[in-house]
Amino acid sequence: MIEKLTSVDWTPFILSFKLASITAIILFIISLPISWYLATTKSRVKPILEAITALPIVLPPSVLGFYLLWGLSDSSFIGEFLSSHFDISLTFSFVGLVIASCFYSLPFMVQPLQSGFEALNQHMIEASYIAGKSKLETLLYVAIPNIKPSLLMGFIVTFAHTIGEFGVVLMVGGSIPNETKVASVAIYEQVEVMDYENAHIYSLVMLIISFLVLLGVYIFNHRYKSRLGRR
Amino acid sequence: MIEIDIYKILDGSSGEMPLEIKLEIESGSFLAIRGESGSGKSTLLRVLAGLSEASGRIVVDSEVWLDEGYSLDIQSRKIGFLFQDYALFENMTILQNLLFVNRDLTLAKRLLKLCELDKMSHRLPHSLSGGQKQRVALCRAMMRRPKLLLLDEPLSALDMDMRIKLQDEIALIHKEFGTTTLMVSHDFVEIYKLSNRIITLNSGKIIEDTTPQDISLKDNLLLDGVVLDIIEQDGKSFYLISVLNQIVKIESGDRKIEAGERVKLSSNSLAIDLGGSYV
Numbered sequence: 001m002i003e004k005l006t007s008v009d010w011t012p013f014i015l016s017f018k019l020a021s022i023t024a025i026i027l028f029i030i031s032l033p034i035s036w037y038l039a040t041t042k043s044r045v046k047p048i049l050e051a052i053t054a055l056p057i058v059l060p061p062s063v064l065g066f067y068l069l070w071g072l073s074d075s076s077f078i079g080e081f082l083s084s085h086f087d088i089s090l091t092f093s094f095v096g097l098v099i100a101s102c103f104y105s106l107p108f109m110v111q112p113l114q115s116g117f118e119a120l121n122q123h124m125i126e127a128s129y130i131a132g133k134s135k136l137e138t139l140l141y142v143a144i145p146n147i148k149p150s151l152l153m154g155f156i157v158t159f160a161h162t163i164g165e166f167g168v169v170l171m172v173g174g175s176i177p178n179e180t181k182v183a184s185v186a187i188y189e190q191v192e193v194m195d196y197e198n199a200h201i202y203s204l205v206m207l208i209i210s211f212l213v214l215l216g217v218y219i220f221n222h223r224y225k226s227r228l229g230r231r
Numbered sequence: 232m233i234e235i236d237i238y239k240i241l242d243g244s245s246g247e248m249p250l251e252i253k254l255e256i257e258s259g260s261f262l263a264i265r266g267e268s269g270s271g272k273s274t275l276l277r278v279l280a281g282l283s284e285a286s287g288r289i290v291v292d293s294e295v296w297l298d299e300g301y302s303l304d305i306q307s308r309k310i311g312f313l314f315q316d317y318a319l320f321e322n323m324t325i326l327q328n329l330l331f332v333n334r335d336l337t338l339a340k341r342l343l344k345l346c347e348l349d350k351m352s353h354r355l356p357h358s359l360s361g362g363q364k365q366r367v368a369l370c371r372a373m374m375r376r377p378k379l380l381l382l383d384e385p386l387s388a389l390d391m392d393m394r395i396k397l398q399d400e401i402a403l404i405h406k407e408f409g410t411t412t413l414m415v416s417h418d419f420v421e422i423y424k425l426s427n428r429i430i431t432l433n434s435g436k437i438i439e440d441t442t443p444q445d446i447s448l449k450d451n452l453l454l455d456g457v458v459l460d461i462i463e464q465d466g467k468s469f470y471l472i473s474v475l476n477q478i479v480k481i482e483s484g485d486r487k488i489e490a491g492e493r494v495k496l497s498s499n500s501l502a503i504d505l506g507g508s509y510v
Contacts, residue, residue, distance in 0.1 A: 123318035126282055127368075129305040130312045131332040132375065141331065145322035 008201055011178055012186035019094070019182060020162040023101040024109070024155050030102070031109040031154065036139050038110070039117035040125075054107045061104070061167025068100045068172050092174045097182075100172040101162045109158045116150025117143060149224050153217060160213050163206070232258055233379065233411060237278055237287035237297070241435060243269050250274055250285070250435035256428075258292060259409045263422040263443070266432035272415040275432070276381045279413070280312055281305035291378050311372030311410070313385040317364040319356040325367050326352040332374035342370040345407065346400050362393030366400060373404060380405075382414040386421060398424050419443075454496045458488055472496065 038050060056064055070076065072090035074083045082088040090096035120143060128138040144151070166184040173180030175189060183202060190199040233256040241248045250271040256262055264272045277283040281296070281304060289297035296303045320328050325348060329339040343349040346366040356364055365385055372380060382401070386394045398421055405412055405425070416422050422429055423443045431439035456474035461483065463469075468483040474496055481496075488494060 121316065121318055123314040123316055124320060126280075126305075127312065127314070127318040127371075128320070128331075129282075130280060130308075130310050131371075132306045133331075134306065142320055142322070146320075 012181050012183040016163050016183040020159045022098050023162045024159045026102055027109040027158050031113055035110045035113035038114050053110045056104050057107050065168040065171030072096050094179055097173040097180055100168050104165055104168045105158045105161050108161045109154045112150045112154035116147030156217050234290040237285045239285035248435050258411050261412045261426045263426035263429040264415045270432040271435040272432055273383050276383050280310050281308050309375055309378045311377035311380040313368050313372055313382045315384045317368045321356050324353050328371050329374050342373055346370055362389050380410045380412040384415050456494050456496050458490050458492050460490055
């Protein structure tokens with residue numbers, strides 16, 4: 001058994017974790033201002049922006065993958081610019097995967113943060129303005145520190161969702177070992193070549209990791225709520 | 232001197248209603264604002280703070296805060312505001328709550344000492360009682376050395392003992408700093424104890440502008456009550472009336488009042504409690 005486990009190629013997992021970590025960090029930074037804006041704005045364009053950020057939840061991954069492939073390819077404006085100036089190709093590369101994952105997982109970061117901001121006591125935010133603090137200072141020192149469970153939830157769900165992505169990754173990244181062949185793609189390939197033994201090991205590892213991540217989130221939330229309840 | 236002349240359309244429960252307030256307040260005074268809920272009391276405070284928009288003019292100690300096409304932003308108005316729900320920064324300790332407003336440690340310590348909070352300055356808000364939270368909020372509001380202190384029903388969520396303690400502290404702070412203060416309140420004891428002028432709002436307009444002493448003298452002792460029930464006892468008919476969380480029994484006489492009707496009870500004399508038997 002141990003022999004089996006040591007002979008398993010773990011690089012797809014490492015790649016999956018690297019992709020998920022980088023995506024979660026980038027999305028965390030991008031989503032903070034977006035979700036703060038969505039939570040505080042009274043603008044009429046809010047529903048439109050909300051619908052756009054939620055699109056990846058309902059779009060078939062193949063549709064998102066197709067548009068990303070088209071948008072990132074060397075013949076597109078961005079792709080051509082990057083390949084001619086920096087010699088970077090976005091399709092079938094790790095960088096391309098990161099960009100694709102950022103689109104794919106965006107709602108999983110924006111939505112928890114937005115609901116966290118919306119659930120904040122508005123008087124607390126107003127008290128910060130009255131104290132002479134700007135919107136940015138209020139965001140950094142008052143709003144963000146008071147939505148810690150939402151931050152954790154956003155981070156972990158984004159991480160887990162990126163680990164679990166398959167369709168978009170396959171379309172944009174293909175299956176290049178050590179570059180774009182993440183765990184989910186590796187399992188698909190093993191099943192295709194009927195290597196059920198490795199498919200079982202990989203799938204079981206994914207199952208356990210996913211369960212532990214979610215269990216951690218729910219335990220944390222439960223503890224946090226009971227701490228609030230004691231107030 | 233504070234000059235207020237504002238106009239705003241309010242979205243009330245019974246449709247749109249104009250809020251029209253014209254008011255001059257002497258610097259350093261303590262103004263109480265009372266009125267039915269939805270009469271525009273809180274909105275008036277929010278407009279003064281810059282939290283709600285309105286048209287018109289606001290001048291505070293010859294500094295223009297609001298005028299045609301101009302509105303000084305919230306951050307630049309020197310305001311202290313007390314919300315009913317305290318609105319403390321939950322991620323900061325008591326002392327940090329104060330220093331976040333203004334990094335003046337001497338002032339922070341002075342305020343905490345005044346409100347007897349100096350021994351718990353490193354605690355987080357969630358470990359405090361409602362009364363303690365509101366005292367922290369009061370200290371925090373004073374950290375900007377505000378020109379205007381706005382209190383929006385600050386004591387309504389507290390029990391009677393804590394109310395009295397906080398009333399004393401508000402009075403103390405007002406005496407120490409001489410800040411012009413506007414307080415929305417329904418509690419006449421509170422109003423009488425703290426304010427030197429009282430305005431009553433109804434449907435967005437000032438319908439009365441007087442002093443607490445005048446109101447108390449004019450009305451004598453006038454209490455609002457509701458008839459709960461009419462009972463028969465010893466061949467006589469009595470009303471059971473709910474007033475000030477008590478139930479009183481009053482002989483009905485020739486009056487015809489139905490259960491559920493609102494009534495006013497007035498009295499010119501006092502009954503004296505002699506060891507449980509009433510005279």
